[in-house]
Amino acid sequence: MRIEPFQLERWMTTYETQVRYDIAESGILPLTTADLLGFEPPATRADVMTHITGMQLGYSEARGSLELRTLLAETYQNCTPDNILVTTGAIEANFLLFHMLLNPGDHIIAPYPAYQQLYSVPRAIGCDVSMWRLRPEKQFCYDLAELETMVTPRTRLIVVNSPHNPTGAMLTAEEFQRIYQLADSVGAYVLSDEAYRWLEVPGGTPFAPPMYNMGPLGLSVGTLSKPFGLPGLRIGWIAGPAELVQACWGMRDYVTLSPGKINDALAVLALKHRERVFERNRAIIAANLECATRWIEQHSTVVSWLPPRGGLLALLRYSFAMPSYELANRLAEQYSVMLAPGAAFGFENYLRIGIGQEPAIFAEGLARTSQCFADLEVGSPGD
């Protein structure tokens, strides 16, 4: 299989271990094991700690433990543990689904810009990929009227991602329903990458129910990476019809086989305490959103954005003449700040920002970006 380089990942890996102020990250500030144990009531905390630290570091049940799949299934309607396959992050969930559902020559529709996996893997399989564009002149909204013109009797799959990486766009419950109906009218599946599920933004768009709930052609992909701040556990999942989940499991036997036992156990702990995790997320998101809004007001002559309507990500448009890779490299190398180049998503003169970072780091990252702008003589705080 020939596959295009994953542009954003190539760029992120160059700097992510060197840069102090990473405000490009797509997830919420990671939790520690101590944070997770701290969510446990005092009466049971010591027992849970003994359970976790005494656990043999073996393989978990291949599909993910029954306890974990049960907890995940409870977050959907009409869902049993047999409808869930635990995977190595959402990235493996998407990869398995593409490979189980698609053949060379199949027509699929994928969003653009996007998390590159969502169109590059189908392309590598040999599919005919139509790009459903989120356009800056339309405030990066998903245009349902445009989708209607793209669906054909040959369409095998519609891919959506809401909240959307990198624009922060959202699909409403009515739009989810309409997409499902369109797919159903030609017998296509809908793969809904819900990596940013549960990440609500103040003043944003209310979340639609997961695509799985819409019916047997609805497939939801989830992860603990973004909303739980647990990317290192590499725990994602597929929620879908039992036969398809079973088929994906069959393919996974050849790739990663099973989750790690301790990762599975920590995932169970995180899901049990998810209201506590989401409370923490809300405080981080509110602080960073306010800080970013103020900063953009101060730099309104050179920077603008559409704040995320859900999730953590948005594109910053800048008005001065410098390619985004050059600006992002300069920020990383000279100011120790990571803001991702828009060109990695096919959008020049944009940088992608994430509002999930620790608020003091986030504020300092923006202050250093101001310094970079001032040094480039394109604007300074208060301009």
Ligand SMILES: Cc1ncc(COP(=O)(O)O)c(C=O)c1O
């Ligand atoms: C839209 C989207 N899907 C999937 C993933 C993969 O997430 P993970 O494999 O960490 O669960 C990402 C990561 O950035 C993403 O942005």
